[in-house]
Amino acid sequence: MSHHSLYGEVTARIIAELEDGRLPWVKPWDPSRCPCMMPRNAASGRYYSGINVLILWAAGAGNGFSSQRWLTYRQAEAAGGNVRRGEKGTTVCYADRFVPRNEAARAQSEGAQAKTIAFLKRFVVFNLDQCEGLCDDLTAPVELPDPVLAIGQADRLIADTGADFRVGGVDAFYAPGFDYVQVPPQAAFPEPADWYRTALHELGHWVGGKGRLERDQTGHFGSEAYAREELTAELTSAFTCAALGIEPSVRHSDYIATWLHLIRADEKAIFRAASAASKAADWLLSCGQRLD
Known part of the structure; x- marks a missing residue:
C-alpha cells in the first residue's frame, strides 16, 4: 500500500x-x-x-x-x-x-x-x-492524575504561559491584534472543567501568535484558513487536557461542517492540524520550564 x-x-x-x-x-x-x-x-x-x-x-x-x-x-x-x-x-x-x-x-x-x-x-x-x-x-497500573491536582496543574500552566489572560465578559476569544485571551468567569460554565477546556482552546490560538509558533491567523470567519486555525486550537486543547488528566471536550461543535469541507478538500489537512496541535500543546505544557 x-x-x-x-x-x-x-x-x-x-x-x-x-x-x-x-x-x-x-x-x-x-x-x-x-x-483519561x-x-x-x-x-x-x-x-x-x-x-x-x-x-x-x-x-x-x-x-x-x-x-x-x-x-x-x-x-x-x-x-x-x-x-x-x-x-x-x-x-x-x-x-x-x-x-x-x-x-x-x-x-x-x-x-x-x-x-x-x-x-x-x-x-x-x-x-x-x-x-x-x-x-x-x-x-504495572498507571498512576492516574487526581482530578483536583489536574485542575491545579491547569491553573499553574495558564499562569506560567505569561499570556495576557483576562477573565470577564460573555465570550471566550483570542485577540491576535492585541495579543490577549479573554474567557468568561468560571461561574458562567456548567462545570469547572469546561472553563479549563475553553481556556486551553483560546491559549491554543495564543501560542500560535507572533513571537511564539507564528501560525497564519489572518483568516476571516468562514474561510478555510479560519477553519484550520480553529481545528488546530480544538486539538491543542484536547491534547493538553488529556496530558493534564482533564477529559477533552469540544469548544466549537458548530464548526463540524466547515472542518468536514476542509478535510474532504485536502487529505493532509487533519495531519497538518494534528501536528501543529502537538507542537502547541508541547509548548504550553513546557511553559513552566521556559520561565525557570
Whole structure:
C-alpha cells in the first residue's frame, strides 16, 4: 500500500466520525474502562504525537482497551512476552524527509541547497491488552492524575504561559491584534472543567501568535484558513487536557461542517492540524520550564 494512501485511509476514518456527529478527540475512550490519558509507547515511555494520537485514541475506544499503552511486535518480544495469536495491530506513522540521489548530485554540482521530499513511514503497534507474558514493569497500573491536582496543574500552566489572560465578559476569544485571551468567569460554565477546556482552546490560538509558533491567523470567519486555525486550537486543547488528566471536550461543535469541507478538500489537512496541535500543546505544557 502506498504512502499516499495512508493519508487517505486516516482522513476517511476521521470524515466518517465527523459525518456521524462524533469528534474523535472528545472523550475518545470509555471512562469506565480506560482512564483519561495520552497514548504512549510502553517500552520507551515516549508519548505519541500528531495524527497518531487520534489514530490510537480511536483504536483504543473502538476495541475497548483498558489503557493507552502500546508496543511494537518486537518490543513485546524484547519484554519477555508476545502478541497473542490472531490479534490485529493498529497502523501508526511518522513523517520524514529524504533527498533523492539525483537531487543531491545536482545540488552538489551547482553549490545549491538540495530539495527534500516528504514521506510517511508506517508501522504497526499493539495495545498491552493484546499482549501476554510481558514483564511486570510494563503491565504495572498507571498512576492516574487526581482530578483536583489536574485542575491545579491547569491553573499553574495558564499562569506560567505569561499570556495576557483576562477573565470577564460573555465570550471566550483570542485577540491576535492585541495579543490577549479573554474567557468568561468560571461561574458562567456548567462545570469547572469546561472553563479549563475553553481556556486551553483560546491559549491554543495564543501560542500560535507572533513571537511564539507564528501560525497564519489572518483568516476571516468562514474561510478555510479560519477553519484550520480553529481545528488546530480544538486539538491543542484536547491534547493538553488529556496530558493534564482533564477529559477533552469540544469548544466549537458548530464548526463540524466547515472542518468536514476542509478535510474532504485536502487529505493532509487533519495531519497538518494534528501536528501543529502537538507542537502547541508541547509548548504550553513546557511553559513552566521556559520561565525557570
